Amino acid sequence: MISEYEDEQDKVFLLRNFIEVRISKKRYEKLAKKYTKEHIISFKSDKTLNHFTQRPLIFITKESGIPLLGHPAFGVIDRGTNLIQVRPVTGCNLNCIFCSVDEGRASRTRRTDYIVEPEYLAEVFDHVSSFKGEGVEAHIDCQGEPLIYPYMEELLERIKNSASVVSIQTNGIFINERKLEILEKYVTRINLSLNTLDERRADFIHGARYPLKHVLRVAEMIAKNTTIDLLIAPVWLPGINDEDIPRIIDFALDIGAGKRFPPLGIQKFIKYKTGRKPKIKRYQTFDDFYRRLQALEKEYGVKLVLHREDFGIERRPRIPSPIKKGERLKARIIAEGRTQNEMLCVVRNRVVSVITEKKTGDFVNFEVKRTKDGLFLGVEI
Ligand code: SF4
Structure with a gap:
């Protein structure tokens, strides 16, 4: 010992x-x-x-001095509604060919992971939630798989009284009966990624050995044996999983997904600059995508074109931003950033990602280039 x-x-x-x-x-x-x-x-x-x-892996504790507002990969994100994103960890056990954040061991762009102390994360969530007022949804989503976070139960226990809905996004691989019992105590809805019902295609799409049978069993357990709402959320990859989409709709309806919320959240694949881009011959336009969803809605009699109202999401004032776009600032670098040449600085209790070649401990002068949704990006000047 x-x-x-x-x-x-x-x-x-x-x-x-x-x-x-x-x-x-x-x-x-x-x-x-x-x-x-x-x-x-x-x-x-x-x-x-x-x-x-x-x-x-960087541990973010209160003592680290790294704020939990300002960065897209960890902490709390307020996009001006009653849904607050909660991001406790980065990193994924899969390497999906469509991953918008280029996650998993095969990543070429991510160089650092973060894990946030649950007590600290809950404290900041409470602060944002009380600013928003009643009827807040805590949405646990990550740049990665949230259920690799080892302190999930502690986090859920700490935030449960400040949220009227707790939802979590997951690939489902780490869920088993025991974990589901724990999740059922706190979680209102699980958004489960399920992109194919074909085993060989599943390995290809997820860039790893993918336990399809297990994930299907997990979906069924959630829908049939728990009070948790299940939303099945496939990403539609034209030319790759077209034939899976109707089968997934059938499967979701069959097992009884969607109790209080819609059963399916089919997502359009969107190319992101720093995300992965599968080889797709012809990308869908939004018009194509919604036309095809409407046709499937008619065929299956289920709502597939979703709006924020379907989830009780409404506009709410944002936590005021203490940093303005165009400001020129000087700060000390306190940690490595998520991607190459990105470093973390702290300004007015916000974390700012700064593009620079300087090292941790150095001071850097930078201009704030982006402040959207309270996420800050600066470029060295
Ligand atoms: S499960 Fe999600 S985070 Fe992980 S690689 Fe796939 S898309 Fe990316």
């Missing part, structure tokens, strides 16, 4: 160095005990890595 503890202490020492924080010995010992037991952390090399992606 003692040697295990000493071992853990070393590891946390690496974590501390990596995020450059000073914490009290008591707090340090608490974190050492709490974090290093979890399977998301890999200590195969001299760096602390995300076990799933093998990328360096």
